[in-house]
Amino acid sequence: MGVRDRLECLTQYESPKYVRIQSVTWGYVQCLLYTTAALSICCIVIIHRLYQDTEEVSSSVRTSVKGVAHIDNRIWDTAEYTIPVQAINSFFVVTNIIKTENQLEQSCPEYPFPKAICSSDKSCKKGSVDIHSHGIQTGRCVNYNATVRTCEVTAWCPVEPVENPPVPAVLRSSEDFTVLIKNNVLFPKFNYTILNIPPKLNTSCTYNKITSPLCPIFRLGDILQEAKENFSEMAVKGGIIAIDINWDCNLDSWFYDCSPKYGFRRLDSKDVTPGVHFRYARYYKTPQGKEQRTLFKVYGIRFDVLVFGTARKFNSIELIKNLGSMISYFGLVATAIELAIYIRNCSCCGKSPFYTIIDRKKYDTVLNPKQVMYVSHVDEPHVILIKKPLKTSLQHTEGSVVESHPVKFCETGSFSTSESNENHDNEEYELGQPLRQESSSPGCQKWCFCGKCQPTEKYHEQLCCRKKKGQCITTSPWFRQLVLSSHTLKKALLYKDPFLDMTDSNINNKLRHLAYKQYVHWRFGSFDLEDRAVIPSCCRWEIRDTYPKAGNNYTGFPME
Numbered sequence: 001m002g003v004r005d006r007l008e009c010l011t012q013y014e015s016p017k018y019v020r021i022q023s024v025t026w027g028y029v030q031c032l033l034y035t036t037a038a039l040s041i042c043c044i045v046i047i048h049r050l051y052q053d054t055e056e057v058s059s060s061v062r063t064s065v066k067g068v069a070h071i072d073n074r075i076w077d078t079a080e081y082t083i084p085v086q087a088i089n090s091f092f093v094v095t096n097i098i099k100t101e102n103q104l105e106q107s108c109p110e111y112p113f114p115k116a117i118c119s120s121d122k123s124c125k126k127g128s129v130d131i132h133s134h135g136i137q138t139g140r141c142v143n144y145n146a147t148v149r150t151c152e153v154t155a156w157c158p159v160e161p162v163e164n165p166p167v168p169a170v171l172r173s174s175e176d177f178t179v180l181i182k183n184n185v186l187f188p189k190f191n192y193t194i195l196n197i198p199p200k201l202n203t204s205c206t207y208n209k210i211t212s213p214l215c216p217i218f219r220l221g222d223i224l225q226e227a228k229e230n231f232s233e234m235a236v237k238g239g240i241i242a243i244d245i246n247w248d249c250n251l252d253s254w255f256y257d258c259s260p261k262y263g264f265r266r267l268d269s270k271d272v273t274p275g276v277h278f279r280y281a282r283y284y285k286t287p288q289g290k291e292q293r294t295l296f297k298v299y300g301i302r303f304d305v306l307v308f309g310t311a312r313k314f315n316s317i318e319l320i321k322n323l324g325s326m327i328s329y330f331g332l333v334a335t336a337i338e339l340a341i342y343i344r345n346c347s348c349c350g351k352s353p354f355y356t357i358i359d360r361k362k363y364d365t366v367l368n369p370k371q372v373m374y375v376s377h378v379d380e381p382h383v384i385l386i387k388k389p390l391k392t393s394l395q396h397t398e399g400s401v402v403e404s405h406p407v408k409f410c411e412t413g414s415f416s417t418s419e420s421n422e423n424h425d426n427e428e429y430e431l432g433q434p435l436r437q438e439s440s441s442p443g444c445q446k447w448c449f450c451g452k453c454q455p456t457e458k459y460h461e462q463l464c465c466r467k468k469k470g471q472c473i474t475t476s477p478w479f480r481q482l483v484l485s486s487h488t489l490k491k492a493l494l495y496k497d498p499f500l501d502m503t504d505s506n507i508n509n510k511l512r513h514l515a516y517k518q519y520v521h522w523r524f525g526s527f528d529l530e531d532r533a534v535i536p537s538c539c540r541w542e543i544r545d546t547y548p549k550a551g552n553n554y555t556g557f558p559m560e
């Protein structure tokens, strides 16, 4: 392979071949489908905004709750009812409380849960601790009240009474508290930052879904109402509420829109262990120097601020990328039409001639040349394709007809013209003649119908010029003129090489090979078949006899 061959790919372009089917129906179908495909691509690109690059939001959240309540002669301000929580982007508002005051470290009766109830000291075990107990048992059984006796414990006394939270909730008026949410968002890819507080914000506004949807100050009661929850009901045991901030930003200057949308929903289950509660204590010292505490069990609502969203901006690379992936829709149209034509043909009983033509035009069958042979008989109007390996003589092997034959064959009748009449006596004579050279076993000549073929053991050489008994093609004047005539062959050789030395000793070989070629072109028509076209034994030997090779060792038809 030369450099030139290798560089050939740079100097040429190979275009796929198409078959144009002249049909009004399929033309309209194609037009309609292509239009549909083009429209759907446009729609998809616009609806899904495939012309834009996207980026997820990065954000930070700060909150501040405001409000004061006066309950049971006590003022509850921000420091009292908001408790910092560990989770990021969350705040906790106390709504209900169980207070156990003046607890001291000493011994006292345990709260009467089933395992703590006793009848005598024997039921209590010194030093034992239960998961429900408030302290360590001393081993004594004492009166909890007038009717119940429980084991005595060393604990913070008096122990907290385990009971349900008060109804209605102590701090139910926190419904009117407000929270300001400051949310900074950042889209690093587009180098764009924005705050959820509009620059011209009226600081006395309150969020309302319809009237002021951009106000970042929320009344807690409204939040729960939006989440379809009842505040006073939820205040008793507490719960978790999500405040969703959704940023869907279009940063293209001609469609600019970047403002948050707020949504509210309850996160904890209303039916299975609802509520949020925990305990904390405030410690102080008595005048005697003993440590004392007030224990609070608080119920409240935790608000989780969840920020999500994307920003979009026009990007030509995105557009090209997405369009490129959708061009395949057009390929789909072609496939759909092919399929439709195929189904339509299948539904018609039998193969329609129209489809047969399409099929033939569309597919060029390429066979491995080493596995096929082409055969042409003078009394049959087509070339036959025979696939290897041969199990019997080539003459008797069944093959398939090669339909697309470009050469018009003469009718068998018209072929035997005046010449055949002339040769009629001759033919009889030829048939009666003993076959040339080693014609010892007449059995091997079962494949010859012209009487001029040579016996051979090789199946692929056992081929006659005829399918049925009759005159040999070698006796025809056309064979002499087109194939054998040294005048014609020499002319052809000189045509190729005007200065060819006709006196060369090798000239016979050249003439013989050209005669083979002439025969193939005459009888097979196509140059494509040249290499694998088999010349019948009679013709081959007629050519060999006319232009013999020194030593008589002919190569024969290449089988491998």
Ligand code: ZN
Pocket (backbone or CB within 6 Å): 447, 448, 449, 450, 451, 452, 453, 463, 464, 465, 466, 538
């Ligand atoms: Zn024959």
Ligand code: ZN
Pocket (backbone or CB within 6 Å): 450, 451, 452, 453, 464, 465, 466, 471, 472, 473, 474, 536, 538, 539
């Ligand atoms: Zn023959």
